[in-house]
Amino acid sequence: MKPKKPILVLLSIAFLIFILIIFLSSFAPNSSFKKIELTNENNYIQLVDFPNLENTNLNSVFPHEEYIKSDNWKNLIKINEDLNYINSVNINKFQNMDIIIKDITVNNKFWNLSSLDSLNMLVKWAETFNIDDKIFSENSPAFRSIYNYWMGLVAKSLDNLIQNNYNLKFDFRVKYLRQRCIETTHGTGTSDDGVTKIITNIIDQKWHYLFVDRLWNATSNLFKFILIIILIITLVGYILFFTYSYNLLYKLINNKKTKTI
């Protein structure tokens, strides 16, 4: 029987390591992004081909669908040309800008906001709009709007992803994208989960907040009653365990002494 013991110990250690690997692998980041193609050079449209753009109600005649389907909106230079063209035929520059911006932002469903690869590409693309106002002075409000909108949406999407899968918070790709958002003044608004909050509050020694504000004031009477019962049972359990262990140890020592004598 004796040779089996080391094997059992080794097997137990191997099992524990296996469990540890599985546990850690759930946090293991997939640290690279897949590349997503953005521009197809052949898919540009010319706004000059569309009639009636001088109409005062530009929104009703603007080719929204064609514009979103085209690659025009993907290219800053092309957007600038489009804005300049509309401004040349339609006097209401505020309206013109608003229409183009809406198509490039809220009406644009190109990006998959639940895919980290797509969000990474989106950040790269959005950052092309973060340029010095002097370069496209007249249309720069449009570019700043597009930039802020999409960076804000990336930040919000990251928070949504973390809310749905808290482990993602520790994924390198999420950390990287979050940091890029933060650097461009777009916080994600992500809060810690319950366990992390408790640990943080313990580290910060916020005892009053933990025990009085959260545990006592923020729970119902039923919860407090159940908690007290559990505490009493645990305490009684410990007392019984130590009493039994003490008695057992006492008996063993006494027996040994008796045998020695």
Next chain:
Amino acid sequence: MIKFNLISFALTLIWGNSTPEKPIKYDSKYVDISTLEYKDHSYDVVSMSRKDNRIKAKYFGAKDYDNTSVPNRYKQWAIGKNIICLTSAGYMDDKYIPVGLTIDNGILVNGTIAVFDGLVIVYATGGVVASNLKNADLTVTGGNIPAGTKLDIKNNAFHLQQFIEWAESQKATVFQTHLFVYKNVLDQKTEKTVYRERRFLTVGTMLNKTTKESEVKHIIINSPSSSTLYDGCKRSLDFLNTYKNMEVTFMINLDPGAQNVFFLYDSEGKESEVIKGTLPISSAANLLVYYYE
């Protein structure tokens, strides 16, 4: 000598981080601090009148561009000011970044629009207004925004950008938060599960019994009874409407939870115990300050 200097430095650090700058005094006719009982609940109330424009608000939303913390920014600013009270106000995320659109003295701190419907604007002149973003009817004056334009900053990227540029030009301070009551109507979606003490900032109009004139009042209401946000808001609204005869323009959260920083001073500049936070000023990630000028 070195040892003495180190000790005095340490004491300065400890003392300097535990209490704010000592305030001076203010005229008590503009501020009323009281504890009142209404329908079996106790309310600690700080009522501040905006009449004559003597009571003003200032909000510190985030660290400064040179990394000066909010408590230190406050301390530098507060020298010579007559402080009435200071409280943490906005929400912060796990990286201590304000949640939602935040602009501090014209500088964009966070450009991400959060889900909250409340947008609070603290003007450089000391006034405070709030807008319900759900209504898409935010209007501002000045800057490059055409007069009468109703901004929908939640759903329109151009409007959001225009608003940010307006705030920059006006050196305005802006933050987003939960809006529990707007135009005297309670938001029915307010959270109904977590129990704790509640604290709110309400702004509204009240009839002055002596002058019979309508006055704009800013009221901080602290309800020590443990209740859900919804119940706390409902009770407080009822208290303000019925007991105080106040028409509430808006009510926002002053979360007495993880950021329970609150200091109140009486008209003699002495710290009041009527409402007192549990944390030192050094814990403040943001601060809303009321002062007398």
